[in-house]
Amino acid sequence: MHFLLLLLMLAxxxxxxxxxxxxxxxxxxxxxxxxxxxxxxxxxLAAIAAGFDGDVGIAVRDLQTGRTADVNGGRFYPQQSVAxxxxxxxxxxxxxxxxxxxSDPVTLTRADLSIFHQPIRDKVLAQGSYTATVGExxxxxxxxxxxxxxxxxxxxxxxxxxxxxxxxxxxxxxxxFGPGERDLQTRIAGLAWRPxxxxxxxxxxxxxxxxxxxxxxxxxxxxxxxxxxxxxRAIVAALARLRNGELxxxxxxxxxxxxxxxxxxGPRRLRGGLPAGWSIAHKTGTGQVLDELSxxxxxxxxxxxxxxxxxxxxxxxxxxxxxxxxxxxxxxxVARAVAEHHAGAAVDTTRPRA
Numbered sequence: 001m002h003f004l005l006l007l008l009m010l011a012x013x014x015x016x017x018x019x020x021x022x023x024x025x026x027x028x029x030x031x032x033x034x035x036x037x038x039x040x041x042x043x044x045l046a047a048i049a050a051g052f053d054g055d056v057g058i059a060v061r062d063l064q065t066g067r068t069a070d071v072n073g074g075r076f077y078p079q080q081s082v083a084x085x086x087x088x089x090x091x092x093x094x095x096x097x098x099x100x101x102x103s104d105p106v107t108l109t110r111a112d113l114s115i116f117h118q119p120i121r122d123k124v125l126a127q128g129s130y131t132a133t134v135g136e137x138x139x140x141x142x143x144x145x146x147x148x149x150x151x152x153x154x155x156x157x158x159x160x161x162x163x164x165x166x167x168x169x170x171x172x173x174x175x176x177f178g179p180g181e182r183d184l185q186t187r188i189a190g191l192a193w194r195p196x197x198x199x200x201x202x203x204x205x206x207x208x209x210x211x212x213x214x215x216x217x218x219x220x221x222x223x224x225x226x227x228x229x230x231x232x233r234a235i236v237a238a239l240a241r242l243r244n245g246e247l248x249x250x251x252x253x254x255x256x257x258x259x260x261x262x263x264x265x266g267p268r269r270l271r272g273g274l275p276a277g278w279s280i281a282h283k284t285g286t287g288q289v290l291d292e293l294s295x296x297x298x299x300x301x302x303x304x305x306x307x308x309x310x311x312x313x314x315x316x317x318x319x320x321x322x323x324x325x326x327x328x329x330x331x332x333x334v335a336r337a338v339a340e341h342h343a344g345a346a347v348d349t350t351r352p353r354a
Contacts, residue, residue: 041341042069048337052330054320059232060338061312062345063240068233076174076229077316078296080285081145081265083228085300086177088259089242090157090166091138092252102135102255106152113198114181118148121198142259142283147181148198154180170247172238178228187227188288190218219290223318226296235300236312243302243310257281257302268325269299270313273332275339277306285316292321299331305342313338 045058049071057077059070094100108130113121120140123130132140132149134156140149154163163177178184186193186203190210197203207215238247245253260281271280280301287296297317304310315331 039069040344041337042071044337044341045069045071045334048330048333052320052326053322054327055318056320056330057232057314057316057318058334059236059312059314060334060341061233061236061240063243063310063312066240068236070233073233074174074231076176076226076231077298077318078223078226078285078287079176079178079228079230079316080287080296080298081147081150082230082235082283082285082298082300082316083177084141084145084150085260085283086163086167086175087150087153087157088138088142088256089170089247090163091134091153092248092256093166093169094157095134096249096252100134100156102133102138104134105131106134106137106156107131108148108152110198111195112148112152112155114147114151115185115197115203116147116181117144118146118198119144120146120148124148125199139259139262142256143262143264145265145284151181170238170241172234172241174231174234175238176227176229178226184228185288188218188222190214215290219288219293219295223295226318230316232314232316235314235316239300239302239312239314243312260302266299268328269331270301270303270315270335272328273335273339274303275336278339279304293319294321294324294327295319297327303335303338305339309342309345311338311342 041060045060049056049058057070057072057075059068059073061068091100095102108120108124109128110124113124120130134153137149137153140146141153154160157163160177160180167175167177179187182193186197189207191206197206241247242253243257247253248256260283261279263282263284266282266284269284270282274280280303282299282301285296285298287294289295295318297320298315300314302310302312313334315334317327320327
């Protein structure tokens with residue numbers, strides 16, 4: 001029986017059962033084929049994640065083959081400002097349906113301001129109000145991660161539930177938008193939203209008075225079940241569908257991708273590991289810090305090689321105590337791994353077949 005099985009294996013006609021593999025170790029070793037490229041990439045991503053001191057999820061989807069390599073890709077990770085992508089989706093969906101125009105003017109007042117990073121705030125406070133178009137606000141929200149611009153867009157489309165409906169209508173599973181920036185950030189800090197948090201350092205002062213144990217519990221609850229959570233595999237699937245034109249009309253698809261490509265945030269995250277000739281369209285996210293714990297540090301992107309082949313990538317850190325340069329270095333290493341995988345895949349597809 002073993003002799004017949006050996007002949008079949010040498011002829012390439014059989015695959016031994018687990019029991020017979022143990023009985024013919026030399027033949028098994030000689031007949032093992034190289035690991036598929038997607039498996040090799042998964043192993044590389046797993047090594048990167050294992051070498052980083054933190055809770056990290058990574059997913060890479062090859063848009064040509066549709067294959068996804070991931071580490072912790074099915075778990076929910078805090079998105080933070082990555083969720084601005086879904087606001088953009090909801091806005092452009094409204095544009096596609098004719099219920100909103102990119103040229104529509106919007107006037108922001110002090111009541112429209114948000115929390116944390118919001119460059120538009122200075123214009124509002126200096127002038128008492130500031131008027132911009134929907135298209136301009138969308139660009140500010142994506143390229144500069146402006147929370148005030150994003151807050152106004154969420155209101156214009158009908159609130160957080162409307163953004164979630166736009167996600168769900170496209171069957172983008174395992175992606176939550178959450179309650180919006182104001183409520184999200186104050187809940188994480190163990191507070192309730194107050195309008196005065198938009199100005200100066202009032203939020204930081206209020207947060208400093210929250211008992212440490214209350215803050216730790218609020219943060220732990222958030223990380224255990226993030227209100228704005230998404231799975232890395234779900235995000236790369238959504239990015240792939242966006243680039244393939246399956247989520248929006250062609251003009252809106254082009255606009256969102258071009259806006260992501262113009263993003264000014266996170267130059268040392270995924271972008272930092274790209275070889276010359278590659279391009280990136282992406283959105284970053286950065287969460288709050290408690291003691292030495294940093295949360296929701298992310299970068300999700302469409303990476304395009306010089307030959308036009310594209311990869312959707314999501315690197316999401318739920319929690320870590322490592323400094324920013326180490327987080328950036330880990331993300332850059334993921335981008336390098338994708339580029340090296342691509343180089344190997346290109347060689348594979350051009351190699352003559354016997």
